[in-house]
Amino acid sequence: MSRNNNLRRLAAGAGTAVMAVGFAAAFGVTEAAAAPVSQSTNSGQWTFNRTISNGTPAPGETITVTNNIRWNGGLAPTISALKDIHPACLAYVPNSSRVNGNGVGTTTPDATTVSMNGSWIRSAVDRNISYTVQYTVGADCARDTALTTGAGVNANQGLGSTNNNTGPNVSVTKDATQTTLAIGPAPQATKVSTLTATVTTGATGAVEFSNNGTVLGTATVANNTAAYSWTPAAGEAGQPFSITAKYLGDATRAASTSAAHTGTVTAAPTAPAAPAGLTANPATVTAGDIVTISGTAEIASSVTVTAGDKTCTATADQAGVFSCDITTTAAGTLTVTAVATNGIGASPASAPITVTVAARPAPDAPTGLTANPATVTAGDIVTVSGTAEAGSSVTVTAGDKTCTATADQAGVFSCDISATAAGTLTITAVATNSVGASPASAPITVTVTAPPAGTAVIALTPISPRAGTSVIISVIGADANSPVVVKNGADTLCTATANAGGTATCTWTPTEGTHTLTAEVTVDGTASTVTKTVTVSAATDPGNEGNGSLAGLFGSS
Template sequence: MSRSQARRGVAAVGVAAMVPLGLMIVGGGAANAAPASVDWWDGNSHFTRTISNAMPAVGEVVTTSTKFERKAWTSSEILHEVKDVHPTCLTYVEGSAKVDGKAQGLDSKGADFAKVKGSWTVYPNIEPKSHTFEFSYTVGADCARGAALPTSMHYSGGLGSGTYNDKGPAITVAKNASTTTLAAVTDAKVGKSSQLTATVTGGAAGNPVEFYDGATKIGAGPLAGNSVSIAWTPTTAGDHGITAKFLATGSANESTSAAQTVTVAEADVETTTALAVPASAVTGAAVELTATVSPAPAGGTVQFKDGDANIGGPVAVSGGVATLSHAFDAAGGRSITAVYSGAGGFLTSTSAAASITVTDPAPVDVETTVLAAAPTTAKVGAAVDLSATVTPTTAQGTVQFKDGDTAIGAPVAIIDGAASLSHTFDASGTKSITAVFVGGPGYLNSTSQPVTVTVSEPLPTDVETATTLVVPAAATVGQTVTLTAQVAPAAAGGTVQFKDGDRAIGLPAPIVDGKATLSYSFPTAGAKNITAVYSGGTGFTPSTSAAGVVTVSAAPAQGGGSLENIFGS
């Protein structure tokens, strides 16, 4: 404790007298959530500090209150600042600060304190004779359990200040109550692994849980989240009393699940599976695959396999036998097995592998048809696609495209019944296109009906033009001036329309030797934005010049009236 110079004498007495004057602590048990209080004198100031619940649980809210009073017939004191000090595992509840029961905004807060500032006068003989400061906190899961966590407060006032470290009352956070439940265990058998799963409330990840068969420990594991599972393989048949026990930790109490009676059945019967298959087969022709399970089980299925691939679906076992009729779709050596699923107390089993050599039937040449497709028109020098479709699509071979009797390019391989060729005709005329299929082994040749392609010369490309405008720099209203447009290259045909902004000036002027002119007198004064728009002609594209400015005045232009501006497109 420390006090300011103004109260040094009284503070000294308070320090010496603190213990003899009685550091009274009153506390209730966690079950009753009783408050705990401590009071002390420091000179002429009396402090009473109370915790609403000295033994809270995690997640509960506790409130601290500190009451300030003055000894009778002494001077009053103005409180300027009260700092409530708390364990760092408590979190301030926003908006909970109060002075004399009324909400008070915080001045500041930190990991271990909350502070208010203001001006509160405490009088010794008239009201207000006291002021009470309250702060509420939520108890965090990171609080140590079963250990006294100190609280305190500091203040400053008109007569000095007080720093009271660990004055109290202390808070002791109770351990979590825990509950443990054991999930139902079904289908337990001797020699078969079953899963035991326990769910715990009040624990934390990593806390240990043990499993028992009666008084015999089966195994243990740490919580992952709020549950844990272990594998249990019973060795004896009959009823077993299974429990799960959550072991006490520094933050939670021990708990044990209700005992669950698990009836363990006798071990399953071992089986053997024998497989019978023909030594050879032909693709597309069905053969029988037969599996015999011993001893004959009451139920279950057999899955026949070719290597790792299933052959059809599972086949039910009847009288210990399962049979599947199957046609192989490709030639080659096959390694066949039969896998019994197990059922009704009978264990699974897999047969030894049996080999089948599958061959294709004797080949028969297959007839084919081929259809040719091409665009009806084409241009000299422009590539077009020629295509052919062969039926059946499994046919192997090549297609030779022809123009009459002349081969077009090289033979094209058939892929999935189709072939295509990009071709450029080098002369105009009518072309008769056919596709000739040359079959591979087992497929006959065929030729398509001809398709006609009319090939023409490409159209000429128009020549781009550029238009240049020549206008005088200045003119006078009513004075005739010449506007000139030059089109390059010299266009054959077309006209030029002169414009003032968006307004046409005069009629379109014809092009002569690439040039068009217009004699024109401006009716009004001002700056005129003149352009020349070439219409385009046969084989020539349109073009527009850049804008030229003519300054038109009402009076005769003064000197330099003959200057011209030249503007290109």
């Protein structure tokens, strides 16, 4: 071949080189920063000194293969083709091949070969030739696996040589991944916590969960997450934890480990400790009085205080303080304990305390009795008032009549008595509580005058009757031993005989409503009729409860 032909080939190669640079600029072919790998291999009488720009490329990355070839024989042959052999998953970058820095016509006879074609004459003084070629790493390359490369020379005189495994090998890295970890609820002894790992979208395979470097277990990735249930043992309470999630990778994705979640395993909740610091205020009471029991217990626990056969409950506040009231009932020494309860169970009973309960005495005699008015006509009402032990029941006695009342919180009571017979009426009062009755009060007297001559009256006991309750009807002022007829409207209730004092009585059980009572009597030998209008309240009318008084009104004849 002539020198001019060689020059033409070089010129054509230069043109191809310029075109290749243009394509590279147009398509943005780049190479990532990488660690080159090299290998020198003898093949026949040739030495292939090969360098790959990155021995561990990532998918999508462009790598450059450089092969510096030396002829080691005698008379140098003419080279017609330089071949670069590569894994099928590496895609040749069009127009990227160069021979001695110049562009060159290139073919790809199969998926693993790039053939740079031309005519290159070597000589004894110029035994070397070099080429470069670029590939784009495909996503279909096996990952973390040695992929072999090779080279070949086609030459005349039968001096060509091809070696499919000249090296160096390349290993395509797996795609980087990221793993994050969430834990909920916070680790607690004997309680399940869910460890949830989230990995890069599309990842498959498994995640390994560890605590303080010890593997707890694994879970399969589904929809980018993997979850594992961890229950710390009771003995791990108070111990530090450091939980990590390690994605183990798959065929194309690299492993990755989450940041550690650290902390201390909390103890499992337990039933409360026994309440403490119980106090009673006051510590000495009279039966029937209230004692306030206070103390401390687990915050928000429900506390039941037991004192004899009585209980009270309270909830411990945010400071753990509780208090509740007990009403004492019997004299003696009262033993008080408390038990706290939470969602787990009940505490032991607290240390007991005691309260001294004194017996409640019977009331003192009522005092300050007054009668209003102090002088009445037979049949009139007298209101008796006074003071007695607060809450006690007071019975007022006036001759053969009584009335009752309950002393209010100030100890004041009053009730009404009907004076039925002329003369001096002596009145006393007795107070009663749960223990017993008081002595009788100092007596007071009321002067009762006889009704005007020729008159009679009707009196009722009680003065405010209730339906269904027996009422005593008294007719006062009749002639001694004379007959008396008592009627309710047209109905005769009874026929009685007046006693020596001129009083006749009978019993009536009324119904609710307004009634007109009449008494047919003889007064000073003359027959007359006495009338009284009575209002009877309902059987459950609370305004009339306990009213035991008598009432009398003058009747009309």
